[in-house]
Amino acid sequence: xxxxxxxxLHSELIVKKSRFIGCVQPVVDRxxxxxxxxxxxxxHPGAAHVCWALxxxxxxxxxxxxxxxxxxxxxxxxxxxxHDLESVLATVVRYFGGIRLGAGGLVRAYTDSIAQxxxxxALEPLLRQRTLRCAVPYAFEGTLRREIAAIGAxxxxxxxxxxxxFSFTLPEPMAAGFIARIDDAAQGRADWMPK
Numbered sequence: 377x378x379x380x381x382x383x384x385l386h387s388e389l390i391v392k393k394s395r396f397i398g399c400v401q402p403v404v405d406r407x408x409x410x411x412x413x414x415x416x417x418x419x420h421p422g423a424a425h426v427c428w429a430l431x432x433x434x435x436x437x438x439x440x441x442x443x444x445x446x447x448x449x450x451x452x453x454x455x456x457x458x459h460d461l462e463s464v465l466a467t468v469v470r471y472f473g474g475i476r477l478g479a480g481g482l483v484r485a486y487t488d489s490i491a492q493x494x495x496x497x498a499l500e501p502l503l504r505q506r507t508l509r510c511a512v513p514y515a516f517e518g519t520l521r522r523e524i525a526a527i528g529a530x531x532x533x534x535x536x537x538x539x540x541x542f543s544f545t546l547p548e549p550m551a552a553g554f555i556a557r558i559d560d561a562a563q564g565r566a567d568w569m570p571k
Contacts (some may be wrong), residue, residue, distance in 0.1 A: 378462035379499035387492035390484045393473025398489030400456075400497070408436040409465040413439075416467055422474035427486060429453035443470075444492050447482035455490040459487045462502050503547040507532065508555070509569040511539040516562045517559045523561065527554055539567070 380384035384401035397420075403409045407429045416426050429438040438449030452466045468489045477485060512520055517540045524531055529546035546554060558566050 379503045380461060380463045380480045380502045382500050384560065385493045386499050387489055387495075389479065389485065389489050389492060392475040392477060394475070394477065394485070395471040396485050396489045397471075397541060398467070398493040400461075400464055400490060400493045402463055403430070403432065404463060406430060406437065409437075413464055413467060416469055419470070420469045420471075420486040423469045424473065425470040426467065427452065427470065428465060429456055429490075430466045431456045431462050432464075438501050443486075444479055446532055447479050448486045451483045453486045453489045455487055455494070459494060459497075459499070461499075466493075493549045501548065503545075505545050506548045506551045507543060507545045508551060509541070509567070510558065511537075511541045512540045512558075512562050512566040513565055514540055516540075516565065518557060519561050520566075523554070524559055529554075 381400060381402045384399055387398040388438060391398040399519070401412070407434070409428070410427065413426060413428050416417065420426065424450065425437060425441045425443055427441045427448035429449050430436055431453065432562065438453040440446070456464055456466055467517040468486055506508065510520065520540075522541060524542070524544050527531065527546055527550060529544045531542070532543045533543040535541040
């Protein structure tokens with residue numbers, strides 16, 4: 377089961393006078409990750425490199441930002457994958473200290489920066505979400521609203537027509553039981569639409 381992070385975590389590492397500022401944080405997609413990286417570049421204009429790695433399904437990526445190929449982003453990505461993290465951005469801001477570390481030293485420094493940031497992290501299970509669409513008679517609108525709130529689902533849209541149309545999102549493992557409860561409460565008059 378993949379996990380994500382509850383909150384951003386930071387580390388700071390000094391290796392042969394180079395300063396490595398690591399951060400791991402939850403992000404929703406590549407666009408959000410890129411915004412974080414851009415903000416870091418603005419906050420640290422004197423930094424030699426702002427390297428990053430992202431695990432976000434089909435949007436996963438790694439960037440060495442000028443470090444020798446495969447010495448920063450890819451090792452950071454491997455740390456995230458080793459911890460089975462998803463929807464997480466790892467960044468390391470490096471201030472060059474004047475002493476070259478070599479490829480092995482760079483890999484260790486970037487890996488250690490992310491591993492230290494993750495030390496003691498509170499991991500949260502990442503549950504796949506499912507969007508459901510349902511139409512019910514007006515008499516059952518209140519019942520469906522209460523059930524959606526009780527399960528902690530996110531109400532995406534409500535449209536009033538000849539029936540009340542709902543669109544909402546909930547964790548995938550809860551979907552089948554929720555549908556059965558609503559079918560029972562609405563006495564079989566809930567109309568479930570395909571995705």
